[in-house]
Amino acid sequence: MAVAASALVTGTAVVAGTSVAQASPVSWGPCDRAALEEVPITERHLFSCAKYPVPVDHADPSGGTVDIAMMRRAATEQTGRIGSLFLNPGGPGGAGFDMPVGAVDRFDPAVLKRFDIIGFDSRGIDRSTRMRCFSNAEQAEEVLGRMSSVPVTGEQISSTMDAYGDYGDACAKNAGELQRHMSTADVARDLDLMRAGVGDEQLNFVGFSYGTLLGATYVATFPERSRAIVLDGNVDPALRTADGVQYDRERAGGFELALDGFLQRCAAEASKCAFGEGDVRAKFDEIREVLRRGPITMPDGSKITLDQFTDGVSSALYDPEQFRQLASDLQALHLQLHPKAGLIPDLLRVLHLPSGKHRFDGGDAEGSYVDDSYFAVNCTDKPIPKAPERVPTIAAQWEAESPTFGRTQAFSDLAGCSQWPPTSPDVHRDPWENRAANPVLLFGNFYDPATRYEFSRRMEKELGNARLVSVDAFGHCILGDSSCADSRAADYLINLRVPQPGELCQPDEQPF
Incomplete structure (x- = not known):
C-alpha cells in the first residue's frame, strides 16, 4: 500500500517525507525461543x-x-x-x-x-540492523576504556576528549551510510511504514x-x-x-532536583532511611568531594571511584525501589570516612558497579558490541557546536550549578557530539x-x-x-x-x- 505524500520542516529546508516509499505488509512468524523465555507457556x-x-x-x-x-x-x-x-x-x-x-x-x-x-x-x-563503529569488543574497549564519566584531572580530561575524537573517527570509518540516517525523523518514518504494514489507518x-x-x-x-x-x-x-547545549545543562539540573528530593525524603524518613541521621546533604557532599580527590577504599579492599559513585547515584534515582539500598551504600561510605568503634560498613550494592557510561550488549557470534546508536541519534538531533576545546570550560560552569551531575553531563553528549562525524540535516x-x-x-x-x-x-x-x-x-x-x-x-x-x-x-x- 502506498504511503501518502508528506513533508518535514527542518528549519532551513523542506525535505521529502515518505512519498516514494512503499509500505509492504509485515510478515509475522514465530519468535525464537530465547525471546519468550519469560512468557508463560500458556500465553x-x-x-x-x-x-x-x-x-x-x-x-x-x-x-x-x-x-x-x-x-x-x-x-x-x-x-x-x-x-x-x-x-x-x-x-x-x-x-x-x-x-x-x-x-x-x-x-x-x-x-x-x-x-x-x-x-x-x-x-x-x-536485533534490527545494527549501526557499528567497531568491528569487535576489543577495538571498542581500547577507545571507550579511556573515557571517564566525571573527568576531573587534566590527564583524565585529555584522555576522555581524545577518546571521543577516536570514537567519532571510528564511526566515520566503519558505520557506513546508516550513521548518516539516524535522526528521530528517520525513525518516525520507519514507524509510519510499520503502522501501515500492520494494517492500521x-x-x-x-x-x-x-x-x-x-x-x-x-x-x-x-x-x-x-x-x-x-x-x-x-x-x-x-x-x-x-539548542543541545542548553538542553543538557537543564538536564543536569533535573538530576540535581531529583537528588535533592531523595535526600529530603531520606531525612524525613530517618527511621527507615539508613542515611537519614544528621545533615544528609552535608554528608552526601562530603563523600562526593572526597571522591574528587581520589577513590575510597572499603574494608574488603574494594575501591569506589567518582565515576562509579556518580553513575551509581544517577542510576538509582531512576528507580525508587533502589532508594533503600542507595541510602545504605551512602551510609557505608560515610562510615568509612568516619569510623565508629564496633561498626563495619556494609558491602556496597548499588555504588560498587563498574561505570556504566557505555552500554555493551551481547548476542551474536561476533561477541559483544557497543550500542553506538545513542550518539548517532543525539548527535544528529541535538545542535552541538564542533568545538571540543570548549567542553572543559563548560563542564566547570555546569559543575558550579549542578555539583553532582553537571560535569558528567558535559562529558557525555556535549563532548561526544563535538567530535561526531557529519550526519543528515533531515531533522524535525x-x-x-x-x-x-x-x-x-x-x-x-x-x-x-x-x-x-x-x-x-x-x-x-x-x-x-x-x-x-x-x-x-x-x-x-x-x-x-x-x-x-x-x-x-x-x-x-x-x-x-x-x-x-x-x-x-x-x-x-x-x-x-
Missing part, C-alpha cells in the same frame, strides 16, 4: 515476530534497506480489537523489541484485551523518555495518521532540537503544534531525574492540543507504577477520553 501462542525492511534513506528508497525487528503480542479479545499499540522505551538506543513481554506489568488489562502490543528495535539497535503509540520525542515528531509529521499518542517522561522537544525542529484530531496524553513525575517535570510542562505547551497528568512521584516514567496513571492511559487509549486539566496522580508505592 506464548499470542506472540509473533518479524523483520521489516525500511529504506536507509527515506528520500531515496533505491539506496538500500535496513531491517527493523518487531514483536507482537496479539489482543486477547480479537472481536473487540481496536488496533495495534506501538511502544518505544527511549534511550535513544533502548531495545524495544521485547516490550510486549512485559506489557502485562505496564498496562491495564483492558489495554491488552483491545490492542495488539508491538515492540520494535529502532534502526541501528540490537492510524497510529496508537506509547513512548517513554526519548520515545516522547519520537511520538511528538510523529504527530508533527503525520497528524492525520495519529489516533492515540501517550508520552511518559517527556523531553522538551523544541529545546532539545534547537519545528513546528510542534499537535494538529491531530485527538489530544496527546502526557505523564510527568515531579522528581523525574532524566526528564525533569518542567520538560513535561513545556511539552504540553508546545504541542498545544495535549493534556498533562502530573504525578507526585520519584523515578523516571510512571506507567506500570501508578494505578491512577494506568487507568487514565487505558481510558484514553480505548475510549479517547482525556483526563481533566490539572489532574494529579500518586504512585502505588512510596520510597522508604
Whole structure:
C-alpha cells in the first residue's frame, strides 16, 4: 500500500517525507525461543515476530534497506480489537523489541484485551540492523576504556576528549551510510511504514523518555495518521532540537532536583532511611568531594571511584525501589570516612558497579558490541557546536550549578557530539503544534531525574492540543507504577477520553 505524500520542516529546508516509499505488509512468524523465555507457556501462542525492511534513506528508497525487528503480542479479545499499540522505551538506543513481554506489568488489562502490543528495535539497535563503529569488543574497549564519566584531572580530561575524537573517527570509518540516517525523523518514518504494514489507518503509540520525542515528531509529521499518542517522561522537544547545549545543562539540573528530593525524603524518613541521621546533604557532599580527590577504599579492599559513585547515584534515582539500598551504600561510605568503634560498613550494592557510561550488549557470534546508536541519534538531533576545546570550560560552569551531575553531563553528549562525524540535516525542529484530531496524553513525575517535570510542562505547551497528568512521584516514567496513571492511559487509549486539566496522580508505592 502506498504511503501518502508528506513533508518535514527542518528549519532551513523542506525535505521529502515518505512519498516514494512503499509500505509492504509485515510478515509475522514465530519468535525464537530465547525471546519468550519469560512468557508463560500458556500465553506464548499470542506472540509473533518479524523483520521489516525500511529504506536507509527515506528520500531515496533505491539506496538500500535496513531491517527493523518487531514483536507482537496479539489482543486477547480479537472481536473487540481496536488496533495495534506501538511502544518505544527511549534511550535513544533502548531495545524495544521485547516490550510486549512485559506489557502485562505496564498496562491495564483492558489495554491488552483491545490492542495488539508491538515492540520494535529502532534502526541501528540490537536485533534490527545494527549501526557499528567497531568491528569487535576489543577495538571498542581500547577507545571507550579511556573515557571517564566525571573527568576531573587534566590527564583524565585529555584522555576522555581524545577518546571521543577516536570514537567519532571510528564511526566515520566503519558505520557506513546508516550513521548518516539516524535522526528521530528517520525513525518516525520507519514507524509510519510499520503502522501501515500492520494494517492500521492510524497510529496508537506509547513512548517513554526519548520515545516522547519520537511520538511528538510523529504527530508533527503525520497528524492525520495519529489516533492515540501517550508520552511518559517527556523531553522538551523544541529545546532539545534547537539548542543541545542548553538542553543538557537543564538536564543536569533535573538530576540535581531529583537528588535533592531523595535526600529530603531520606531525612524525613530517618527511621527507615539508613542515611537519614544528621545533615544528609552535608554528608552526601562530603563523600562526593572526597571522591574528587581520589577513590575510597572499603574494608574488603574494594575501591569506589567518582565515576562509579556518580553513575551509581544517577542510576538509582531512576528507580525508587533502589532508594533503600542507595541510602545504605551512602551510609557505608560515610562510615568509612568516619569510623565508629564496633561498626563495619556494609558491602556496597548499588555504588560498587563498574561505570556504566557505555552500554555493551551481547548476542551474536561476533561477541559483544557497543550500542553506538545513542550518539548517532543525539548527535544528529541535538545542535552541538564542533568545538571540543570548549567542553572543559563548560563542564566547570555546569559543575558550579549542578555539583553532582553537571560535569558528567558535559562529558557525555556535549563532548561526544563535538567530535561526531557529519550526519543528515533531515531533522524535525519545528513546528510542534499537535494538529491531530485527538489530544496527546502526557505523564510527568515531579522528581523525574532524566526528564525533569518542567520538560513535561513545556511539552504540553508546545504541542498545544495535549493534556498533562502530573504525578507526585520519584523515578523516571510512571506507567506500570501508578494505578491512577494506568487507568487514565487505558481510558484514553480505548475510549479517547482525556483526563481533566490539572489532574494529579500518586504512585502505588512510596520510597522508604
